[in-house]
Amino acid sequence: MSTYPFGARSPLRITFGFGLVVLVVFAIVPAVAVFLISFTDIRGLPGIPVNWVGLDNYERFFSAARIGYNVNALKNTLIYAVVSTVAINALGLAIAVLLNQKLRGKTFARAVVFLPTILGVTVIGLIWSLFFNPSAGPAATVWSWFGADSAFFGDPNLALGLVIFVQIWAGLGVAVVIYLAGLQAIPEELYEAADIDGASGGQRLRLVTVPLLAPSITANVLLAIVGSLQSYQLAYVLTGPNNPATQLLSLAIFSQAFGGSSTSGLGQSQGYAATISVIQFIIVSVASLLVLIYLRRREARL
């Protein structure tokens, strides 16, 4: 603790305490309480007694009646996370390398790629619903050139892929900006030295760019994994909360807790939904820790 020069400490304590109280009450307590209520039968309506039920909710998650639904949600979530993480990072790096060169209009291009981050899920959802609208839209027109038609977001085989596509489209901006910042920190001399040594374009990328970009890669991969394992707003806006083809774990939390597949007449079983939340949290933590350890090791080796 360093010396506090301002005399009376009470102003410091009052304002710091105010911030702390808001964070603890409205963010930390709810986060911790998720674990607690996952062992109860709490419901969405007030005034109903709440009972401890031990591990019942967890048994229910793996019960024969539910396992199909849950495995489907889990499978969709993993596909969603893996595909969007890989694509966002590969394309993001490629676009960043492209925009890091001396080209006219690169600032404009960067701004355009970042734009979806600002527009938000509802607007993005509407833009792509319009684009992929089955009766008349650019995608339907392109399909018709090949004599095909499709229900797009209504087609169970295609819906998840399309939601992933939109997620990639929307998520690239942040990745590109982070990669660009990393690229700009690489000293130009290294490329000059590589040129003198006769390195080809591919070698420059592999031997100079990628190793020096390792911290940005770690940050981007982690952001994409954590974001995509927990994202559901796009699937919600594009295909609704109860579409089995795009059922994601976080969407299952929402529909179990607040609507859709009702389990009883007494309001939704939020204790069970909290259980899904806990399971999701465990998956997100384990996945990001493993990836973090792997990427840090690689960083150290390079």
Added chain:
Amino acid sequence: MTATTSTPRPAERDAPVAARTALDARRRRLIRPGRIVNYALVVIVVFCYLFPLLFLLNTALKSNADFFANPVGLVTSPQWANFGQAWVQGNFGAYILNSVLYTICAAGLGTAIAVLMGFPVSRGYLRWPRLWNALFVVMLFLPNALITQFQLLLRMGLYNTQLGYILIMAAGVGVGPLLIAGYVKSLPRELDEAAAVDGSGYWRYLITFVIPMAKPAIATVFILQAIGVWNDIILATILLPDPAKSPISLGLYAFQGTYTNDWGLLAAATMIVAAPLVAAYLFLQRYLVGGVVGSVKG
């Protein structure tokens, strides 16, 4: 990594100017054949992002009959009335006011919290500095707490109130306190002492020195949180069932549910929501991009 990427060899660093120019010329020549390809790639990327938006604008100016007759054709007789109709039928004025209220209050409160907590923690003016730093990091990795936030507001009597929603959104400070704490490190500590010697109290110092000096970081924190609040749809669905309190994101979503197949109107409504964001973005771009980068490095 081999010698390829080490610092330039002395011979090269001391090379005469003529040799360096020759080197530059060689570099330029090496890049040139790729330039056309590069420009083509940039055009493709920009196209992928602008085309859906332009298609939206094109659709927004069509009547429904026009749209179904030829959905991808360019608009021939612009239906500006779509915008007025969407504005009135979607009640967007009221929703936008709600969103402005939520965004300013929640992001404002969240940013204030980030400053009030980030500054003293960064300076080490509090006991248990490591605990507070750990708290800031934990704020980034909280589990999905929709259910308990709902239950909390229900039990506090704040369910379906604007205040409750604002408090929940404000508490989602994310990277804010970390960013402020990081930025404060770059401000000279001597200034704190000098101001204190001159008789400034803690609060006056915060207002007259810290806030003006940390303006770039504060703006970034505010904008990052404001984007999150403005775009939220799930928490608003859960915590604000009264449609009169809906933010614009929810209003637009409901509008889509009502006018499912009236694409001209839907597109106009989407443009109404998107236009102010795009306009704000043009002004704030500098802070935004810097903020994303800062939040990762911080």
